[in-house]
Amino acid sequence: MNVIEISKLTKFYGKSRGIVDVSFNVEEGEIFGFIGPNGAGKSTTIRTLLSLIYPTSGSAKILGKDCIKEGQEIRQYIGYLPSEVFYYDNMKVIDLLKYSASFYPNANKNRIYELAKIMDLDLNRKIEDLSYGNKKKVGIVQGLLHSPKLIILDEPTGGLDPLMQNRFFELIHEENRKGTTVLFSSHILSEVQKICTRVGIIKEGKMIRVEDIKTLEHTNYKKFKIEMQEAIPDEYFNMTGVSNLEVNEKAATFIFNGDINKIVEKLYERKVINLIVEEPSLEEIFLHYYEKEA
Amino acid sequence: MNIYFQELKMYARSLLYWTFGMLLTLILFMLMFPAISQDAALMNQLISKFPPELTRALGLTTLDLSMVLGFYGYLFLFILLIGSVYAMKSGMSVLSEEIRAKTADFLLSKPISRNAIVTAKIMSVLSLLVLQTVIYIIGAFIVVNLTTNQIFDKTTFLLINLSLLLVQLFFAALGLLLSVIIRKIKSVLPITLGIVFGFYVLQMLNQSLTDSNLAYITPFAYFDISKIVATGAYESTYLIIDTIMILGFTVLTYIIYNKKDMPSI
Incomplete structure (x- = not known):
């Protein structure tokens, strides 16, 4: 009811x-x-x-x-x-x-x-x-x-x-x-x-x-923190499902919503030094909604 | 009933102050009465030298200051002004105070209809004004009897004093209506003073311009003390106008308050 x-x-x-x-x-x-x-x-x-x-x-x-x-x-x-x-x-x-x-x-x-x-x-x-x-x-x-x-x-x-x-x-x-x-x-x-x-x-x-x-918390959204051996091109992670993307030379962070394999494939192309995948906070998901719908 | 008693509790003290103020004004005037009534001939002579427009504006043409009711009728204007300010202030505050003190959200989120709130508040103002009239009339009767030995007509005295309540109801109802029309009232007293004295100025104009239609719009003209003293009765036309105005203002208050969005805190 x-x-x-x-x-x-x-x-x-x-x-x-x-x-x-x-x-x-x-x-x-x-x-x-x-x-x-x-x-x-x-x-x-x-x-x-x-x-x-x-x-x-x-x-x-x-x-x-x-x-x-x-x-x-x-x-x-x-x-x-x-x-x-x-x-x-x-x-x-x-x-x-x-x-x-x-x-x-x-x-x-x-x-x-x-x-x-x-x-x-x-x-x-x-x-x-x-x-x-x-x-x-x-x-x-x-x-x-x-x-x-x-x-x-x-x-x-x-x-x-x-x-x-x-x-x-x-x-x-x-x-x-x-x-x-x-x-x-x-x-x-x-x-x-x-x-x-x-x-x-x-x-x-x-x-x-x-x-x-x-x-909201578990299924769709993952937060990626990636460090690579060489500088990451700005548009490298520009793909559907990615939001809050921040690229800073060799490091990148973003929130991804979708099939994780797509990211894995993308990572395979380059030499990865460090990779952290975590549950984003609600704040970050929230921010993501806001940017997307704005 | 809980709102009604809450209101009475909140405003009881201020009622006493204002009533006391009215009685004090009365006492000060009545203390002068023995002297003035003795020299009434002199006073009336002095007044006759004023320009006629002024004596009419002050309402001094028809009142005999040597007679206690004549003198009382003159000083009663000041009582009426104080009483009107009090009544309008009460009417204007009773609903808008909840908005000013930001307690409207508390009250209106309770299981009670807006009509019931308005009714409870109107009843509380009405009770306070009736109580004030009763206290004042008893007090005035004692004061007048203590300050003069003149015999006066008790019914006329009562009629003069009851006109206080009838004028007060006009101002209370007007205050109530304005309080739901004006979106946010920061301070009640300045608006009240302005409006009450505005109506009084209209009354002075009305009295000095003979044969004007202004009498219909100012409550101070509805109960002409000199006519009450002369006839021992109210003029029914004005009594009806007063009643219609009071009821009209009240009905509009209910309608508007029911549709009003409460301002957010």
Whole structure:
């Protein structure tokens, strides 16, 4: 079953582009990574799902229900953590969390204390006295306290120290094991790599590709580092499937996507001094997408 | 209901300050009343030497300053101005503050409809204004009774004071509407002061130019104190206009807020 179904979603802010024809589905129980650089349209997509903004065209459904028409009902089941967190400055943390809980009919107040303990959050401080990282923790607790069926995270880890990031990821994994679906937006690929099962890549408002994270990491892409006895002609490795090519006299690095034998044949023609073939990082694959589709 | 109580909690203190300010203004004026009522003949003589346009603009033509309701009717203008600024500030802040403090994402991602949010917020402003009127009227009654022995008509006194709420509702509704039309309001008070005093200038023009149609567009003209003092009643035409304006602004607020894209943080 699809928890999120987005179909040809388009949003223009006046004349400026938000997203164009974005379509993808997120299945129940998966952690879906949503990656792209700043300004690519991740937040626009997410804000449409929450009906904070209205699409120009296209549709989005959550749990089979239309995000705009049945938004109020849907939002019961969503836990949302925005990238920048802002709360009522003169409230105490506990009051803010209780206020948040009061919107959900089935919120369990004890969960506030559990989550605060896990995230090491002081409930008695005023919001305005909190550091950015601590505000983020309030955001995490407020997003999870009603045990949502779908968690939407928009660049959630900014401001959290590595220890807290790990606890946060554990929390998300924990919720995910209980069957919660997660939409995780980020421009930091290593964290997506750490936690997601599939990723959607968005660029300049358009969804470039949706892929299984394993496909991205293992099958197609190899990173080659080659050193030869003689200088390598610039166009020597100019062949289909090669990207991010850098030639520096006798050394060359590139990412290759395709039949490895073609490279092997190519290498056979010349004297190779050193050869390293490795799994490229998601960053590099990502870069590759960007250059190719640009 | 949670939003409603949250709003009341947030704005209760500022309500007390503003109401206190209104009562303080009243006290300062009323302290002068014994002296002025004694020398009323002199005062009225002085005023009669002003150019007639000016006396009309200041609303001094028909009010007898030696009578407590006449004097009260004159000073009430200042109360009305303070009350109007407070009302418009409240109306303008109540929805836009969420955007300014960037808490709109928090609130609107909760399972609640935008209509329910607007309703809760309107109800909170309405409650604050009614509460203010009640506190003010009780306070004013005590202050006036303490500063003068003159006997005055209680119903007329009540009608004058209730016009405060009716003008405040106009400004609160206008503030509400402007707050959803203007994309981002950096600071509420300057806009509020500008608009309230703008309407007051219109009222001065309206009073000095006799027989003008300006009366229909400025709420300060809807409840002419000298006429209330004279007739002991509101003019129904203006009461209807006021009601239509308030309802119109409110309905438009709902419609526009429902379609509005929340600015991203």
